[in-house]
Amino acid sequence: MPTLTFVSVLRPPRAANSCPSIQLTVLQTKPRRGELISHRWYMPVELLGSSYELTSLVRYQSISKYTSIASAVVLLHETFVNFADEVDLIWRQRLTVGKVLYLTSRYLAFIDLSIMLLYLCDPRLELKTCHRLYVTTIYFTLVGAVNAELVLIIRVYAIWKQSFCILIFLVTLSSVLIITNLLNFNIHNSLKTLTFVPSPVPVIIPCFLTSDDIRAFVGFGCLVLMDLIVLILTAWCGYRFWREDASSPLITTFYRDGVLYFVCLFAISTANVVMFIVGDPQQQGILVELQRVLHSVLSARIILNLRKFAVANEEESPVNVTLTTAIFGELLSDSSPFTAHSTRPVLDEDGAGNLDLLPTSHGAV
CATH class of the missing domain: 1.20.120 (Four Helix Bundle (Hemerythrin (Met), subunit A))
Incomplete structure (x- = not known):
């Protein structure tokens, strides 16, 4: 990861009717090549407030970026697993x-x-x-x-x-x-x-x-x-x-x-x-x-x-499957009254098939 160094300088206004600005220089050092790249920007003080606020903004923006990248890693890992x-x-x-x-x-x-x-x-x-x-x-x-x-x-x-x-x-x-x-x-x-x-x-x-x-x-x-x-x-x-x-x-x-x-x-x-x-x-x-x-x-x-x-x-304990259907029927139910590995209907507490969250037969599309 490249190393970033921030140098901010408050510059006086160039004209009587202008406002002071902040000169921000970012020195970027690449770890392997050792190259030093300089980026320089000017921004009115009234937009940034102070060099301290700008430094804080850059720091927290970097944290937000890394947090989003970490979130993407979590999502990808969960999907692959x-x-x-x-x-x-x-x-x-x-x-x-x-x-x-x-x-x-x-x-x-x-x-x-x-x-x-x-x-x-x-x-x-x-x-x-x-x-x-x-x-x-x-x-x-x-x-x-x-x-x-x-x-x-x-x-x-x-x-x-x-x-x-x-x-x-x-x-x-x-x-x-x-x-x-x-x-x-x-x-x-x-x-x-x-x-x-x-x-x-x-x-x-x-x-x-x-x-x-x-x-x-x-x-x-x-x-x-x-x-x-x-x-x-x-x-x-x-x-x-x-x-x-x-x-x-x-x-x-x-x-x-x-x-x-x-x-x-x-x-x-x-x-x-x-x-x-x-x-x-x-x-x-x-x-x-x-x-x-x-x-x-x-x-x-x-x-x-x-x-x-x-x-x-399902095969080990039909009671557990029946209980699963009775409790979580809305999430497991399907129009088919059969589960993935059996042709035996699973009934809810009222005796009616209710399989909204349970998987259907593997032949279903």
């Missing part, structure tokens, strides 16, 4: 609600993460392109968050034995939070009014946003509230099932994993809210892509793990 199971349990199955949610959760993240990396890393970007990429990333992040939360809502609805009251509560809450986010974008900051100026250091900061009153903490606050409610409902229902059947490995595995997943999502959402409220402007947004990737990874894992468990336990 689970690809064989994904082919068997997702791609070869019929088109169902669970399959659509899995594919959108998994692969939409690649699109907006790629856009964000382009926004953070390409020094040739024009100002209009910066604006378009920034707005596109915001909308993709919103869609991805809604998709991930939908998986969590269906899961909670299923483990509560498809309670109509729970469904109405979660749908109403989600609708209110989505509308709040949209109003926040339109009232406090129309995305079209965001202002980008030529970056003082395009090698490090391709897109320089002068102000950001988008109040993103409102959106992340909504996610915190939703994740907290999902966590409470999951833990509460898990405790009830544990008391009824503490020896069931299905109950132990799914509720343990579910609570751990939701704790992770709640923690990263809370961290983002704290960063946007009490952090410096340069620190805001450092964890955004990491949260986006975690929502994608964990929501996809929920569906994949359910299908893996159902297939693995």
Whole structure:
């Protein structure tokens, strides 16, 4: 990795009616060749505030870039590790609600993460392109968050034995939070009014946003509230099932994993809210892509793990498969009443076939 050295000098105004400017020199040393490359830019003080603010901006922008790259590595690793199971349990199955949610959760993240990396890393970007990429990333992040939360809502609805009251509560809450986010974008900051100026250091900061009153903490606050409610409902229902059947490995595995997943999502959402409220402007947004990737990874894992468990336990313990269907039917169900390795129908508590998250026969398209 090249070594960067920053040298900033305050230059007096050249004319009576002009303002002082900061001369920033970036010395880039390549590790192997030992070459020293100098980049120099001038920026009005009124845009940057001070050389200290510029140095902080460059530092935190670099951290944000590295965090996004690390998030991409996590997403790629998760995809490669689970690809064989994904082919068997997702791609070869019929088109169902669970399959659509899995594919959108998994692969939409690649699109907006790629856009964000382009926004953070390409020094040739024009100002209009910066604006378009920034707005596109915001909308993709919103869609991805809604998709991930939908998986969590269906899961909670299923483990509560498809309670109509729970469904109405979660749908109403989600609708209110989505509308709040949209109003926040339109009232406090129309995305079209965001202002980008030529970056003082395009090698490090391709897109320089002068102000950001988008109040993103409102959106992340909504996610915190939703994740907290999902966590409470999951833990509460898990405790009830544990008391009824503490020896069931299905109950132990799914509720343990579910609570751990939701704790992770709640923690990263809370961290983002704290960063946007009490952090410096340069620190805001450092964890955004990491949260986006975690929502994608964990929501996809929920569906994949359910299908893996159902297939693995079908021959060994039909009771576990029946219990899986009864609890997680909405995520496992399919129009076919048969599982991947058996022609034996699996019935839910009411005696009706309900296999929304379970994989169908391998011959299905």
